[in-house]
Amino acid sequence: MEREIVLSMSGIDKTFPGVKALSNVDFKLRKGEIHALMGENGAGKSTLIKVLTGVYELESGEIHMDGFDGPIVNHNPKEAQAHGISTVYQEVNLCPNLTVAENLFIGREPRKAGFIDWKKIRSNATSVLRNLDIDVDPDKQLAECSIAIQQMIAIARAVDQECKVLILDEPTSSLDDDEVEKLFDLMRRLRKDGVGIIFVTHFLEQVYAVCDRITVLRNGELVGEYETEKLPRLDLVAKMMGKDFNDLADIKSEHEVVIDDKTPVVIDAKGVGHKGTIRPFDIAIRKGEVIGLTGLLGSGRSELVRAIYGADKADEGELYVNGEKVKINKPLDAMKHGMAYLPEDRKKDGIIADLSVKENIIIALQAQRGMFHLMSKKEMEEAANKYIKLLQIKTASMDTPIKSLSGGNQQKVIIARWLLTNPDYLILDEPTRGIDVGTKTEIQKLVLDLADEGKAVTFISSEIEEMLRTCSRMAVLRDGKKVGELTGSQLNQADIMKTIAGGEAAKEEITIDEEVAENGAAV
Amino acid sequence: MAQQSKTSKWNQIRHAKLFMPIVCLLIVLLLNVIQTPDFFKISMNNGVLYGYLVDIINRGSELVILAVGMTLVTAVSGGQDISVGAVMAVAAAICCQILSGGAVSTNTLAAPIIVAALAGILAAGLCGAFNGFLVAKLNIQPMVATLILFTAGRGIAQLVTKGQITYVRVGSYKVLGGYIGSCPIPTPVFVAILTVIVMQLILKKTALGLYLESVGINGSASRLVGLNSTMLKIIAYIICGLLAGLAGIVASSRIYSADANNIGLNLEMDAILAVALGGNNLGGGKFNLMGSIIGAYTIQALTTSLYAMSVSADQLPVYKAIVVIAIVVLQSPVFQSRISKVTQRKAVGNAA
Numbered sequence: 094m095e096r097e098i099v100l101s102m103s104g105i106d107k108t109f110p111g112v113k114a115l116s117n118v119d120f121k122l123r124k125g126e127i128h129a130l131m132g133e134n135g136a137g138k139s140t141l142i143k144v145l146t147g148v149y150e151l152e153s154g155e156i157h158m159d160g161f162d163g164p165i166v167n168h169n170p171k172e173a174q175a176h177g178i179s180t181v182y183q184e185v186n187l188c189p190n191l192t193v194a195e196n197l198f199i200g201r202e203p204r205k206a207g208f209i210d211w212k213k214i215r216s217n218a219t220s221v222l223r224n225l226d227i228d229v230d231p232d233k234q235l236a237e238c239s240i241a242i243q244q245m246i247a248i249a250r251a252v253d254q255e256c257k258v259l260i261l262d263e264p265t266s267s268l269d270d271d272e273v274e275k276l277f278d279l280m281r282r283l284r285k286d287g288v289g290i291i292f293v294t295h296f297l298e299q300v301y302a303v304c305d306r307i308t309v310l311r312n313g314e315l316v317g318e319y320e321t322e323k324l325p326r327l328d329l330v331a332k333m334m335g336k337d338f339n340d341l342a343d344i345k346s347e348h349e350v351v352i353d354d355k356t357p358v359v360i361d362a363k364g365v366g367h368k369g370t371i372r373p374f375d376i377a378i379r380k381g382e383v384i385g386l387t388g389l390l391g392s393g394r395s396e397l398v399r400a401i402y403g404a405d406k407a408d409e410g411e412l413y414v415n416g417e418k419v420k421i422n423k424p425l426d427a428m429k430h431g432m433a434y435l436p437e438d439r440k441k442d443g444i445i446a447d448l449s450v451k452e453n454i455i456i457a458l459q460a461q462r463g464m465f466h467l468m469s470k471k472e473m474e475e476a477a478n479k480y481i482k483l484l485q486i487k488t489a490s491m492d493t494p495i496k497s498l499s500g501g502n503q504q505k506v507i508i509a510r511w512l513l514t515n516p517d518y519l520i521l522d523e524p525t526r527g528i529d530v531g532t533k534t535e536i537q538k539l540v541l542d543l544a545d546e547g548k549a550v551t552f553i554s555s556e557i558e559e560m561l562r563t564c565s566r567m568a569v570l571r572d573g574k575k576v577g578e579l580t581g582s583q584l585n586q587a588d589i590m591k592t593i594a595g596g597e598a599a600k601e602e603i604t605i606d607e608e609v610a611e612n613g614a615a616v
Numbered sequence: 617m618a619q620q621s622k623t624s625k626w627n628q629i630r631h632a633k634l635f636m637p638i639v640c641l642l643i644v645l646l647l648n649v650i651q652t653p654d655f656f657k658i659s660m661n662n663g664v665l666y667g668y669l670v671d672i673i674n675r676g677s678e679l680v681i682l683a684v685g686m687t688l689v690t691a692v693s694g695g696q697d698i699s700v701g702a703v704m705a706v707a708a709a710i711c712c713q714i715l716s717g718g719a720v721s722t723n724t725l726a727a728p729i730i731v732a733a734l735a736g737i738l739a740a741g742l743c744g745a746f747n748g749f750l751v752a753k754l755n756i757q758p759m760v761a762t763l764i765l766f767t768a769g770r771g772i773a774q775l776v777t778k779g780q781i782t783y784v785r786v787g788s789y790k791v792l793g794g795y796i797g798s799c800p801i802p803t804p805v806f807v808a809i810l811t812v813i814v815m816q817l818i819l820k821k822t823a824l825g826l827y828l829e830s831v832g833i834n835g836s837a838s839r840l841v842g843l844n845s846t847m848l849k850i851i852a853y854i855i856c857g858l859l860a861g862l863a864g865i866v867a868s869s870r871i872y873s874a875d876a877n878n879i880g881l882n883l884e885m886d887a888i889l890a891v892a893l894g895g896n897n898l899g900g901g902k903f904n905l906m907g908s909i910i911g912a913y914t915i916q917a918l919t920t921s922l923y924a925m926s927v928s929a930d931q932l933p934v935y936k937a938i939v940v941i942a943i944v945v946l947q948s949p950v951f952q953s954r955i956s957k958v959t960q961r962k963a964v965g966n967a968a
Contacts, residue, residue: 402840404839404840423839423842423844424839424840424841424842425842425843425844428841428842434840436837436840441834441836441837442834442836442837442840443837443840444834444837445830445833445834445837445838446833446834447829447833447901447902448826448829448830448833448902452826452830456826456830456838456841456843457841457842459823459826460823460827460841460842460843461842462823463823464822464823464824464827465822465823466823467821467822467823467826468823510841
């Protein structure tokens with residue numbers, strides 16, 4: 094028997110200047126169901142959500158909600174809420190300096206004789222939290238709660254307001270595994286209560302862990318709606334990318350560059366360190382080599398490369414580039430010695446939001462040339478065109494502001510920016526974070542191609558699998574210190590985990606018991 | 617079909633960057649057609665051009681020069697330099713003091729004009745460098761950093777002139793604020809045009825404009841692509857200071873004296889307003905120099921128009937404020953999107 098449909102959207106269209114963001118998309122959500130909305134970056138997931146919640150104006154198409162006659166129109170998120178649609182975003186939209194209880198009831202405080210009834214707020218908050226099994230003191234200040242708890246409070250606030258449809262937009266991207274599990278428990282509980290949940294995420298495992306149904310979008314069009322059980326992972330990825338997809342596993346095999354002791358060293362750091370962020374380290378990176386940096390968040394991965402690049406000026410040690418001793422005081426010095434650095438935080442340190450795609454591509458080369466050597470208009474356009482084509486950057490034109498591109502395409506623009514300077518040594522810090530599977534693979538392939546061309550690359554990623562696919566050597570960091578290097582047969586999940594987890598013994602063990610590790614990997 | 621292409625062309629014009637600033641300028645000018653019919657009359661008197669329009673272009677010169685510098689400072693630092701009025705007075709004081717050789721009033725020049733003028737402009741540049749240092753190196757908010765010279769500047773000027781108004785009663789010193797020989801067009805107009813041309817050339821031939829925008833939009837990303845944000849900010853403030861100095865010399869030449877209390881008084885606010893009226897975001901980032909210049913002339917047009925309508929100088933700010941509010945509302949994004957919605961609906965209605 095078909096369960097009751099709580100929300101149905103049909104024939105939704107949305108056009109942005111130069112881009113058709115959604116065309117004729119249908120979407121159905123049933124009562125008590127967790128429904129994943131999947132698609133690559135720029136597929137139209139967020140646009141669809143924003144049309145539903147009234148952030149964007151509905152262009153054409155109809156939205157029907159259970160309990161309302163005729164189609165509904167939301168002009169803003171508040172109206173959407175009145176129709177029973179609540180949204181919890183990736184970044185928690187609560188007030189960190191208020192208490193949990195205040196956050197739950199702010200804007201709809203129970204009143205008594207015109208004054209806020211604090212007693213009632215506290216007792217209501219306690220019961221709301223107990224009902225959802227959220228273990229937190231209602232008087233605690235929100236800023237003191239973990240991100241996961243904050244997210245759950247945002248959800249509690251949403252479902253406490255007559256919510257029939259709950260939209261979770263990438264809620265898990267800043268949570269660790271335990272926290273994700275807690276969030277899933279909460280989602281399952283809500284499902285039992287009959288709430289329809291739309292779950293937007295990039296993580297495939299999470300979709301299979303918790304979702305009943307999957308709707309896939311691609312290039313603003315509906316690919317289809319599937320039951321999770323009947324759609325194997327590989328098929329899902331294929332549907333998202335629109336092509337058969339079996340090269341995800343072994344893109345590395347076609348790229349075998351031999352790196353040995355005779356290969357020239359591009360970057361050689363001896364005792365380089367930066368007080369307070371990374372303790373002195375040695376690292377040598379050879380031509381055509383992809384070296385991965387791994388470790389937990391905050392272990393000093395980014396700090397290590399920042400010290401080499403001069404983003405944080407190294408306060409001790411010596412750095413050699415192509416055998417020549419150099420002094421790097423600022424990023425421009427590093428660039429002049431053939432380095433390029435794609436920073437971890439794309440929004441904060443990468444894109445220059447209001448500038449066009451073209452300007453964002455040429456800015457590094459232009460900075461390197463200096464103020465008085467302005468690139469000609471023709472040269473800029475040729476460079477922009479070349480890389481838009483080469484990296485298949487999806488943009489209306491080269492004069493579109495970069496901020497209106499999707500995350501993956503923004504990242505490609507930043508990569509283009511650095512490729513244009515033709516560096517010998519390329520640092521990529523989390524180049525694939527928050528990016529869809531398709532672009533991820535493209536970037537991984539690109540990294541290997543660049544290494545084949547003879548560039549030295551440092552690749553940082555939180556996903557070990559991704560690093561195993563691209564790196565020929567890995568350095569492990571822990572607590573602001575480089576604790577080991579792994580090569581060849583040591584490059585497997587188990588050994589990497591062991592080194593990350595630590596104990597000085599682990600490092601010893603790995604270097605000595607190489608054979609054991611090899612056997613382990615074989616098994 | 618023809619109808620459609622017409623509307624699309626209209627839309628193209630309407631969304632051009634300079635559309636609103638120009639419309640505002642025209643509105644201010646057109647107000648005069650009703651109130652002062654002979655507003656647009658230009659005549660020759662004693663061999664020079666006379667008329668309200670000439671007056672606007674002439675009197676607006678200092679403001680245009682200031683607006684150019686203010687635009688750059690705004691773009692790169694997301695803040696404004698409120699000391700430019702006071703810096704004008706400093707430049708004027710130093711220039712006149714050198715010319716008079718320390719006397720209160722002089723009929724002969726103690727030094728070549730060019731030397732004195734350059735000294736004044738250079739001092740103004742130093743003021744700009746000081747502002748830039750505070751903003752870029754010490755990370756003080758522009759408004760607060762420039763507040764120092766805003767209050768101290770006129771004091772410095774008074775110190776230089778020993779608390780008196782220094783007069784330079786020499787014909788050649790009046791040229792910059794008056795007329796060159798028998799040329800019927802006032803000299804300040806040429807100075808303003810020259811300033812704009814030079815700045816446009818700099819922006820076209822060097823990467824300064826792109827650098828300033830980039831730093832103004834995202835300082836930390838700009839640093840990582842190799843830009844020196846600190847240096848760029850200081851450069852912008854120095855340029856702003858130098859231009860304020862130039863404006864100060866022009867203003868001083870008009871009255872052949874250095875009046876430390878009144879030269880450039882309240883002009884910094886007009887300069888900031890000019891930048892805003894030009895459609896520039898006062899929060900920094902992308903900028904439009906021509907917009908600021910049109911904005912500057914709009915403000916001067918407004919002042920002159922109100923004088924033409926015989927509004928007294930004391931009441932002037934009230935009327936000015938009303939018109940400025942109207943213009944700012946006209947240009948605001950909220951109002952703009954309302955308007956485009958209304959026109960869209962009309963277009964749909966016509967089609968049906």
